[in-house]
Structure formats: structure tokens, C-alpha cells
Amino acid sequence: MDLPTLQDFLAREFPQFEGEVLSLNETCCCLGLQIEDKHLRPGRTVSGPTLMALADVALYAAILARLGPIALAVTTDFTCHFLNKPSADRPLLAEASLLKLGKRLVIGEVRLFSEGEQACLAHVVATYSIPPQLTNARV
């Protein structure tokens, strides 16, 4: 899937997703999210679940970009290490790449940043299970 097709698919299948796919190439899929009050925790930091939710969609988008429109890939495990405090005043960026594209499992990692800042906010590694019929056909 190219960038506009991926954006259309996510808009249609994930109307709840408030972020945006910013760029897409062979190795990386980058998503952005504007920070609003509902994403904040005490101390004006972005909540951990906000970071994890963006990372989850970013990896899902990276998988879609490679395998085509698989609405039914499901997360099987998700590990996040929180590294630095996010800025409440800057959009959140997620850079997702795949570590392995297997027949049944896809494993990927995500690095999260505040736009314009160098420090990595969080590192995610997660596994997605691909429905059998699709992998037989496609991978």
C-alpha cells in the first residue's frame, strides 16, 4: 500500500484513530498525533497509554503497508520501555519498523519522539498474529 491508500484504509477502518500517517518507505512508517488535554497526566506529561496506543497503530500501519489491507491482524504481545518524559506542547511522533515478517507472526519495533526533540521517549516491541488464510495467499 502506498501512503494515500494506507491513509484511506485507516480512516475507514479506524475512525477512532486521531493521529495521521506522515510518511512511509521500505523500512519505516511514521505517524503523528497532536497532543490534547485528554492525553495528559499530572505534571503535564503525556500519559503512557497515549504513547502505547500510538505505537500500536504505527506498527499496524507498518504491517498494512507491507501485507496489504488485513483488517484482522491482532496484537499478541506488546512491550514498552518508557525512557524520557514527553513534552505536552509538541506533537508525538512514532517511527515503526518491522523486525520480522513471518508467515504467521510479524514482529516490529517503534520509537516514539516529541517532534523536534532528539531524546527517544519510549521503545516498543510487539508481535502481531496474521490470520492463516491471508498468509497462505500473500507472504
Place this chain on the structure above:
Amino acid sequence: MDLPTLQDFLAREFPQFEGEVLSLNETCCCLGLQIEDKHLRPGRTVSGPTLMALADVALYAAILARLGPIALAVTTDFTCHFLNKPSADRPLLAEASLLKLGKRLVIGEVRLFSEGEQACLAHVVATYSIPPQLTNARV
């Protein structure tokens, strides 16, 4: 902290939290969340980030219950394994317990369920870092 004190603290410090602390004892803190459309994904399943967000608050509540009102405990790592598909029609329950209450780190686990069902939906294990001054005083 007892149950009403904990409920008050969360209501004040986490106005964004939509769930509820249901019960609290020496080994377990149980939270519930009513499922709404915004929590759903295609196929009428509850989204992974909804489960992870509830688990994160549940462990935070379990820590508060033991250490008192520490607004600044922060998640340092968070691992979730997704086990079974949640029901869209039942409240989500999270049962959190602590594995270790250390001077600087607290590690706990959470099991998530759909109310009235036996199958565990997801298992979370996570670490929280406690600010130094507080642990000197309390633990």
C-alpha cells in the same frame, strides 16, 4: 489508603480516568470500566490500548493503596500478552497485584477479564519507579 480514600485521590489526580476502583484488599486491587464505542475496534472487540490503559491505572492504584498518595510514580516498562477476545457488551475488569515492593522499583501484574466471563483477556506485568525521597520515608 482504604477504598474511599483511593477513589477520591484518583478522581482528583486523574480526572481523565473513566473507570472505577471496585475493591481493594491486601493482595489485589480491582478496577472496572464500562465499554463505549470509542473503546472498540473493527469486529466489535475492545482495543488493545483500552486494556493496557486500564491495566496501567489498576497497577498505579495498587501501588497507591500500599504506599499512600504518590502522584509521581512513573511506569518504566509495561509488557502485555493478549490472550482472548474481549466482549464488547460487558464491562472490563482489571485485577492488579504487586509482585515486589522495592525501595526504588515496584513490579506488579494485572489480569483482565470481561465481567462474568472466566477467560483471562490479557496479562500485564509492569514496573513503576518510585521517587527517591518518598521511598526513603516510607518503604
Place this chain on the structure above:
Amino acid sequence: MDLPTLQDFLAREFPQFEGEVLSLNETCCCLGLQIEDKHLRPGRTVSGPTLMALADVALYAAILARLGPIALAVTTDFTCHFLNKPSADRPLLAEASLLKLGKRLVIGEVRLFSEGEQACLAHVVATYSIPPQLTNARV
């Protein structure tokens, strides 16, 4: 598989495994390992990899006990939280139980102890992938 069958299978397939299956029931598989000098790290603590290796075999044994002799189940992810310092002078115990027995993936957890002590040394949660032909036939 019952306890003697499981012990025989492991002795035959895993001649490198130095531990022992101690007990087995519907919910839990318990393994033990005598601690030797090669398992120790500076400060006379048992090395983290020793704990992880025993936990890995314990979950594999718990899967064998339920699914029968599947020599080819492979670990896909493995998360360990280290909680307390192991004793160098006591055997290491691992209690493994399954969180989910799916068609393609099995997820389980392990708690590690020093024999005769209450404090949990480490908590492991891990996923194993089951070869397709076997799960079609058995699960």
C-alpha cells in the same frame, strides 16, 4: 503426558538439561535445579540467564504435559522481571502454568523460587509457537 513419561521425554530430547521435573498437575508443572558454581555471578547470586533457562524449560515441559511430545515448539517471546536475589545455597524451583493454550500460540507464566523461601525471585511470561500440523490434529 504423565510425570514419568515427561521426565523420559526431556531426558531423551534435552540431554543438556541438568534440572529435574519434580511434579505435574492440571495447572502447574514444577522443575528444580541444583545450583553449582557455574550458575553463580559475583556476589554469590545465581545468574539471570540461569533463571531464564530454567523458566524456559519449565514452560516447555508444561506445554508437553498438555499437548504431548512436540519436540518442535519454539519460544517466540520471553519476558523476565527479576524480583529478589536468589540464594546460592538452595536449589532453584520453577513453577510454570499456562495462561492460554491456543491453536497456534501457547502463552504461559513461571514463578521462580529458592527452595524453602517465600520470596518470588523472578516472574516470566513467554509465548511458544506450535507447528501447524500438530495443532490441527490435537488442540
Place this chain on the structure above:
Amino acid sequence: MDLPTLQDFLAREFPQFEGEVLSLNETCCCLGLQIEDKHLRPGRTVSGPTLMALADVALYAAILARLGPIALAVTTDFTCHFLNKPSADRPLLAEASLLKLGKRLVIGEVRLFSEGEQACLAHVVATYSIPPQLTNARV
């Protein structure tokens, strides 16, 4: 610590470690391990615990290289995703880099390879706790 100092420290403190520090620069510490029969599992694959043990030492070496000789840094969590089957006939390589060097916690990641092959065998992310007195003095 430079490469010879790090090699000497590991040889002295970790006489059990059978591998070798191959290279060291500002962003990466690379270790190698010759594969022997005791590292193998059925099917002539390198065992998961062998990969995890090498990754654990690799991150510890990367921390030593940055903080100096801290014999007491301890692993607090360790997550490994297994990606591809290792070759029994080639040395195992581990490339460790730090994601965050904090006052109390260091988080790093490791990628494992069979020498001369491109496919990543496993990805590890782990946290190490640094004793308080040392971090006050050094970081």
C-alpha cells in the same frame, strides 16, 4: 573503559563467560560466542537461553563501557523476541546499544546474529538498575 580494559574486567569478574568482546565504540558494543554442542537444541538450533545469556552480558558490557567498572549493576527486566533460527555452524554475535542512561536505570537493546548472515536472530530490550552511590558519583 576502552576495549582492553573492558576485556580484562570481564575476564576477572566473569570467569564463567565464554564469549569475547569484539569491538566497542560510542554507540555499540559487540560480543561473539563460539557455538559448542552444549549450546544446541534438537534440530541443531542454538538454544534460546544461549542467545539470552549472550545478550545479557553484551548489555552489561555496554554499561561498563560507559559507566566504568560497576560489578553490581543488576538486570531488572529482560524481554527477548526470537526472530530467526540461528545457525549451529557459525559464531553468535551480539550488538548492544543503550537506549537510555539514567541516574538509576539503564535501558538498552541487543540484536543477535549468526556471523556472516544478515537475518537478525533475536531482539532484546532490558533494564539494569545501578547502585545509588555509584550513580550519584558518576552519571
